[in-house]
Amino acid sequence: MGKIGRIFPLEPVPDTKSACHNCEPVYFGRLPSCEPNLRRIAQSQASSDRVKRQTSATEDTFVKVEITINGESRVHNVEPRTLLVHLIRDVVGLTGTHVGCETSLCGACTVLLNGDAVKSCTLLAVQADGQEITTIEGLSDDGELHPVQEGFWECHGLQCGFCTPGMIMTAAQLLExxxxxxxxxxxxxIEGNICRCTGYQHIIDAVQYAAKKMRA
Amino acid sequence: MPVAKSVGARIKRREDPRLIQGLATYVDDLQLPGMCYVAFVRSPHAHAKIQSIDTSAASALDGVVSVVTGADVNPDVGGVPCAATDFPNVQVPEHPVLAEDKVRFVGEPLAAVVAVDRYVAQDAVDLVEVDYDPLEAVSDAEAALEPGSVKLYDHFDSNQAFTWDLEGGDVDAGLKEADRVISQRFIHQRLAPNPIEPRGVAADFNAGDEQLTLWSSTQIPHILRTQVALMIGLNENRVRVIAPEVGGGFGCKLNVYAEEAVLGHLAKKLERPVKWMESRRENFLHTIHGRDQLGDVEIGMKNDGTITTLKYNVVADVGSYFQLLTPAIPTLTGLMLCGCYQIRNVSMHLRAAFTNKMSTDAYRGAGRPEATYIVERIVDCVADELGLDPLEVRRKNFIVKDSFPYETGTGLSYDSGDYTIALDKALKNADYEGLRKKQAELRDEGRYLGIGLSTYAEICGMGPSAAMPAGGWESGTVRVDPTGKVTVLTGIKPHGQGQETTFAQLIADGLGVDVDDVKIVHGDTDSVQYGTGTFGSRGTAVGGTAMIMAMEKVKKKVKKFAAHMLEANIDDIELEDDRYVVKGNPERGVSLADVSGHAHRGIDMPEDTEPGLAESHFFEPSNFTYPFGTHIAVVEVDKDTGEVDIQRYVAVDDVGNIINPMIVEGQIHGGIVQGLGQALYEEVIYDESGQVLTGTFMDYTMPKAHFFPRFELDNTVTPTPVNPMGVKGVGEAGTIGSTPAIVNAVIDALKPFGVRHIDMPLRPEKLWRLMNGGESS
Incomplete structure (x- = not known):
C-alpha cells in the first residue's frame, strides 16, 4: 500500500489574469507553454520529504476559501490549484455540476457566481473566495422546481442529461x-453550452416555456 | 384490446426529475471510502519503440499508491477484444491493454498511476519517464496500403487489415447497359462521437466474496462484463458491471476499452476502489472515431435517369488496432449502398488499412451514413449529368410500394416502406416548386440559394443474431410486485433515449396500471438478466419487444388468476382500463393489485399455476427494420464569406409506429444536428506525423444552438411487420438522412460556379474559394 497524505506546494496563487485557460491539471498533453510550471510543482512535491495531511486545517500551504454555496456559508482549506468545480464536486460533494471538457468550451460545469453564469472548470476555488455560488442543486426553491427546470422537463429539453445542469444555469441567467x-x-x-443529444430545439422551447412562466 | 391511454401520448420523461436537479449519478459522481484515482501515461508519439519506462520518480511521489506498466499488467490481463474478425485476408493485431514494446498512435496508454487524489495522479503521470525511439508514422490510409509504406506491424505482410467484397447482380453488364458512366470520389471524414460525458470507469473488489464491481459509462454492460471477466481472469459471475447514468454514447461506448480491464485489475490487485475519468483530450485521442472512408464510385445510367450500376471501390481507415466491432462497420456501408433505389447491379470492394491513428468503430449510423451519403450524392450527380431535376431521378429509381418485402441487390430484405408518400409530404411542406422559383429569382440578384434533397432508407432494430457479430436478441423481464406495482428488467441500456418512459407507457397500457407505477431497471448485470445493449436503433424495436412478449406472458397468468377469483371463464376476462373484468359484466372485476396480492399469497391458486407473477422473454428478431424519409435543406451561401446559412430544414421521417412523439422528435432533432455537424463542421484531423490537430472543442467544431434554424418535422407511419408493436427505431435516422441533404443543398447553390462535388466538411473557406475563382472539383 502506498503512502497516504501529501505535501502541497508553496506556489503563488495565480490570479485571474495569469491563469492559463489551456492549462488543465487533469488532462493529458498540456500545451508546452504551460508545462514547465506544472512540472516544477510536481517536482517540488517529489523532492519534498515532508508529509502532511490534506485534512489539516492549519496547513500553511493550503488556502482558506470562504464561500457561500446555495445559500450555505462554508470554509474550506484547499490547495491553491484546486479548481472551483473540484471544490464543488469533490470537497462539498455537490455532483450535479459536471465536467465535460476542462477547457471552458462545453459549459457542462456552468454555475452562477454572484448571479453570473461562469465555467467552474477553469476558475480556481480561491478565485471564488468570498463569493456566492449557486449550483443546479440550489436552483429549486423549497422543493419547487425553478421555471427553467420545469421547462426542460415539460418540453423534453434533455436526453442524456449530462449537459443539462450547465445548460439550465446558463438559461436561468439568460432569463434574469x-x-x-x-x-x-x-x-x-446558450452558445457557450454544447449539447450533443437534443439538437437544441427542445431546449429553445424549454427556455421559452420558462420565460413565459416567469413573466406570469 | 385495452383502450390505449398512454401509448402515442407526449408523456413527460420519468427520468428527468433526477437529471434536471443534479441528482443523477454518473461514474465520476461515485465516491467510495478509500477510493484512489487512476491516470494513464499516454504516448505523445504516433509510432515509436518504447526503449524503457522509469516509474521511480512517480512511485516516490507522496500520495502515489502504485504505478504499473504493460510489463506489470499484461501477463495478468488479456488484450482488448474484437468480436468481428472473420474477414478475408484478415490480419488481427494483438492489442495489449498497455503498450509494451511499441506505441502505434498518439494517446495509446502504456502505464497507469494510482494515487490518492486526481491531481496527484496527474502529477505522477508527468514524472513517469519514457524513453521512446520515434519511428516514421503513416496517417494516410491510401499511403499505408502502398508497397514500401512504413508498417505498423513488423510481422504482417502489409498494413492491409482485411478485405471484403460484395456483389449483387452484374456490375459490368450494368456498365455496358448504361448510356453514360460517371465516376466520383467521396471522402467520409473522420469524426469524434463526443458525448458530453467522456468515458469513465470505477472499480471495487471485495476479496472476501471475490467480487468485482465495475462501474462504466457503457452502452453494453452485459457484454462488458463477459469480456472484462475473461480479460482479468475472474469467473463471470464474480463480476458485476453497473452502467450508472450514462452521459451520451453515440456508439463510442459500445465497446470494450483497455481502461475498463485495467481498472478492474487494479481494484483486484490493490484491494482498493479506483476511479478513472477520461478528460476531453483523452477522449479525442483514445475513444473510437467514426467514418473515415474514401472511395471511388462508378455509376452507370440510362438517359432517362435510370441507374444501371453502382461500383464502390473503397479504402477504410481502421486506425491502429481493432476495437470491438471495427472491421464490421464499413461492411454496413456495402449492405446499404442501394438506399431506397432499385439498383440491381451493385458492388463494393473494400480494403481496410492500418494507420497510426485511433481505431474507428461504431459512431451514430455506423457505416450507413456513408452509404446514404454516397447514394444520395450520386442521384444528384446523375441529375446533374443528365440535366434532370434530382427529384425526378429519385422518383425514377425508387423501390415501389407494392414490392415490399423487397430484396436488395446487396442481399437485404427491406421490411416495409412507401418512399413516395414521405417525399410528397416533404415537397409539399417545403413548397418545393416555390423554392425553385425563389432560387431562380435570387440567382438573378447574385444570391445563391440551394435546395438539397435526401431520400434515405436505413437499417434499424439490430438485429437478427445471424447478422450480428455477438448476438442480436434482447431480453426483458416483467415482475408484478405483491402490491400491483410493476418492475421491468431490460437488457438494453438507455442513456438518453427515454425508455424509462416509453417502456412504462407500453406496460401501463398493456397491464392496466398507471405509468408512474412502472419502474424500468437497466444497466446492472446483477439485477438484470443477460442482455445485449443499446445501439443500432434497437432499444425499443428489439428490447421493447422482448419486454412486451414477457408482459404478454404475465398478462396470460393475470387473466388466469382473474378468472379463478371471479369464477369466470378465462376467455371471458378482458382488461378494461385498469380492471380485469368479465366480458359483458364490467361490475365483476379485479385490479392488477388484487390479482398480484392473490398470486403472492400462494393459497387458493388456480389449477396448475405457480405462485408469483413474473415472466421473462428473450426476443430474437427475424429481420432488421428499415425506417426511411425525406429531408429537404434550404441554404444560402454567402459569396463574400463562403458561409452557409441554413434557412429551412424540412424533414418527413417514417419510423413506424410511435410510442411517444415528443421523444421521437428529440431523437430526430439530435440526429439531424449530428448529421449537419459532419456536413458542415466536424473533422478529426491527424497531420502527416500522426499528431491530432483537433484535440479540444476549440479545434473540433461541435454544432451549437445558433448554427441552425428551427427544424420542421413531420412524419408518415408505415409499421414494420418485424415486431408486434410495428416500431422501426429512430436513433440514427436523423444523422443518416441529414448529411446528404445539406451537402446536396450547398452544391446546388454553387451550381452557377460549375461545381459538381465538394468534400465535407463544407467550411466557408472551401466554398469561398470555389465561388471566387478557385478550382471546382
Missing part, C-alpha cells in the same frame, strides 16, 4: 437578463 428573449436571443445566449 432578458425577460422576453426571441428564439435568436436564446440560441445566441
Amino acid at each position: 437578463r432578458n425577460k422576453r428573449p426571441t428564439e435568436a436571443d436564446i440560441r445566441k445566449g
